[in-house]
Amino acid sequence: MAKLTIDGTEIEVPDGTRLFDACADVRGQALPHFCYHPDLAIAGVCRLCQVEVEGMPKLTIACNTMVRDGMVVHTRNDKVRAAAKQILEMHLINHPVDCPICDQAGECGLQDQYMIYGLYDAEVEQADKVHKEKAQVIGPHVILDKERCVLCSRCVRFCADVTGTGEMGIFNRGDRAEIGVAPGVELDNNYSLNTVDICPVGALTSRDFRFEKRVWMLKPTDGICPGCATGCNVRIDHEAGRVYRLKPRRNDAVNGAWMCDKGRMLYKDVHDEHRLGAPRLEGADTDWATAGQAFAARMAAGLGLVVASPHCSLEELHLLKRLAEAKGAGLVAGPAEADRGDGDSLLLDGDRAPNRAGLALLGIEELPGAELANRIASAGATVLVAGGEPGDVAVVGEALRAADTVFLGTHDRATAGAARLVLPGAAWAEKAGIFVNRQGRFQRFLQAVVRTGQARDDWRVLGEVLSGLDQPHPGSLRELRGELAQALDLEHLEHLDNLPAGGLVPREAAGPAAGGDA
């Protein structure tokens, strides 16, 4: 351990602690910085995080200094403040200051640092400013403005060390230096938009988000990416019922600070033109009252098979199981070969559904398409499909069309087309729930935006059906989760309604005493 003094406060930290981090802890806010990033190698080029360490002849950068016992550090004295202000000024002299047309405004490192350390009048003559190329598309998702770049090199380090793809470099020297991709190369790896996240200024911006929304209008909601079994933690940025973008939310146990581009673009599903907006009975739009009656009537008559999906939340799966048990219906999921793709060595899993582990936990068997089609054909009564798009597999779609199918889902595709009764459900960003990722981690996602059209919360729809069958049904999500915890034998945990933001692996949380094969 090392004892050191920062701004008059004595602290004790483990040896090997970075002075940058120690200062952030004491100050309650990070030192000014651009190039430092906890997940990237140290560059030490922005020079902003310089502090005074007594006994050293010059100011020293905190990001490349390890704490030493007895260090006395000043981060807020006149010398340090003056240096921060001057270095910030150097970052700005050739900056175009085109905030009015820059997407980064409102979440920009230069703006933020200027408000804290700057607040001076610019001294550089306009004629002396260096100009560089603006608005250069460098990949399918990213557009580069070289003039705004502060050459912190985060994007270069990201591409070199995290994705290992090395598309980006810094060319030329002196103030002619510019970030870019090598000629003939595109920034097209599946993690390219993380460079936009880590770019502290508006040099690298998202083409998708360009000019869409001022960031101070956006509200953030915690979510879990539904794209694969990794379950990257995300932040859903939305305003007035629309999602505008996804950002990764740090979870060092799951996705670190990153997410993949495929997942990032999934917000588009929420608002695409194929969303089911209204219930549909025998091909004609109707209202919920009518649809609800039709559903109840069918359930009373008999339920032959429930086809669940790894896209359903854990709560929905629980209610589907209860419904199947109440009616003596079969309960399966599938087709098992759907929602598969290539995984990579970073985050993207070959399992492209967020809750297959949830299916396994509840003992719901996943069948391949051909077998699933047979089960549908021999169901003998109404088939309820909840979540997913099993009808995309032709043989299953045909079986669904031949059967008396009820579909509780989000999009008007083959499955909805095959169903006699279509009930519009909530998209992943329009409801709250729990997904279990490939680590067995229970991760909660929250409702970000209001539901499209007449879409309803799926668990409520299922609850109403149970009620109609005189079965016990939960009155709230909290109650539902209580039932779920019991069903899964997880009472030793905090109520499932209080999952921590970083998720929980129940067996780990329970400790060795909880049994199992730990």
Next chain:
Amino acid sequence: MTPKELQILSARFGRDNGHKLAVYEAEGGYTALRMALSGMQPSEVREVVKDAGLRGRGGAGFPTGVKWGFVPEGADMIYFMVNADESEPGTFKDRYLLDYDPHQTIEGTIISCFAVNARTAFIYIRGEFGWLVDRVQKAVDEAYAAGYLGRNILGSGYDLDMIVHKGAGAYICGEETGLINSIEGRKGQPSIKPPFPAVQGFLDKPTIVNNVESVASVPWILNNGAAAYKAIGTEKSCGTKLFSVSGPVKRPGVYEIPLGLSFREFFHEWLGGMADGEELKAVIVGGSSVPVLPAADIMNCNLDYESLGQAGTMLGSGGMIVIPERSDMVELIQVLMHFYYDESCGQCTPCREGTGWLYRIVKRLRGGEGSAKDLDLIEHVCGGMAGLTICPLADAAVMPMRSFLDKFRPEFEALIREPVPAVSSSRWPRGEQE
């Protein structure tokens, strides 16, 4: 002009055959190497050089023997780099050493490598010295053939491989970590420290980087002993130093002087004073990166680290630029500011942006578009650069800028009161960027 007994480095300067192995050997060459390899331990060699008080001759002046001591014990691989990237304006002494006496540098390098247990040495020669790279390579080949390089040198069991590496035009590769990064196949941008190169340098292995003149001094020190070296020069500035002299003196060139020689004597006796029709105005004594001294100030100095330090400048690389009375000091500082703007590696913000800004302010000033606040602005920019960067290039730009403004301020002020029209018909420097 150097007395024979002080020709530690320059014995073969100006000759047309001094570069040949036979000549070097006939004049005592490789005796020191034999001595080191046949009877001395590496630690003993380090002690001799440390004791002799040899200081890095590239410009930093750091004690060479002390630097050698930073290599950790028991390292499995150690590299040695000879810094022949000589690019400091006003400096052309390493050129003379490599051109006229490459074997001296080679011998000095082998001994130095032995002293730090290095097994591979690179001689990094700036690309603009392409005209002498073949000569150096030939000398290295001769050394291999004679058994001074390669495996089991002179039967001692010591192996050393030596590679001649050509640069490609970047002053910043003269900074030791810039040089290391350059040889690794990257841009020659300096590295942040820690880690320090002696511990973690080339390919993350311990690496020592020494200037040509530093290693070239080693054979004489070993042959004649530390005491003899210390007997020359002053207490803190031992031995001899090569001064590169340019400007309108009667006899410009490279001179080996005993440190501590008075500038007055050097200027009048050795250099013959100013050329006919020229008057002395100022001198930049240690390469362009040190503060300028007006004539009256330099005349009272001795040419050693301490005396020049006390006068407010530095011995640096010993690149002595003699500035005549006819010179326009603002024009000269514009030339220098363009140099640092051109050569800044661009990595860290204060230097990258500051060097460009300084150049543009001075250029505007000279073009008659400057205002009084520009002089304060210059100092403000300097304040945002000095001491705040990864390497000293920013300081190297700031020191001459501040000193020119400080010592010759009226010339700057005159430009504000009476704008001087741009006199030159040529758009200099290199025209593609202003």
Next chain:
Amino acid sequence: MSQPVADNAFSLSDASRARIEALVERYPTKASALMPCIWTIQDELGHVPPAGIDFLVGKLEMTPARVHEVLSFYTMFRTEPQAEYVLQVCHNISCHIMGARPLIAHLEKRLGIRLGETTPDGRFALEGAECLGACGHGPCLQLGRHLYEYLTPEKADDLLESLKRGEIPRADTDRELED
């Protein structure tokens, strides 16, 4: 934004290829052989064309970004075809004091171009250079591997005359390899 990936005109002599193989052998890592490999290509072709860059990327197992960074960082590396004679005149402080600017003005007049430009016939390019390490022998001019010192307008004229005839005159600094 993209350049053609393969330059069909790229062909390197066997001697150069052999030299590159030897360099890759000699240097401790493939990447560390980059600079001398670039020199080998440039010495033969006058510059490094896109196909040369691809070649280096493959041979040295480096990314295009890394190779381009190096090519763009060092002033002596060229990625465009060069004029037949690239005259680089030092304009740093010592040469400046000794008359570099009038020399440059003289060359501009003789060649009919400004500093930084190339003659229309593509034979002569005039560039400025920073300190070439000949400060006491200035003004000076670099032409490839030849360094001409103690230049005056008259000597510059002699040099140009030779070059126009296609002869590179011997410089005092030309060091012939002995046998």
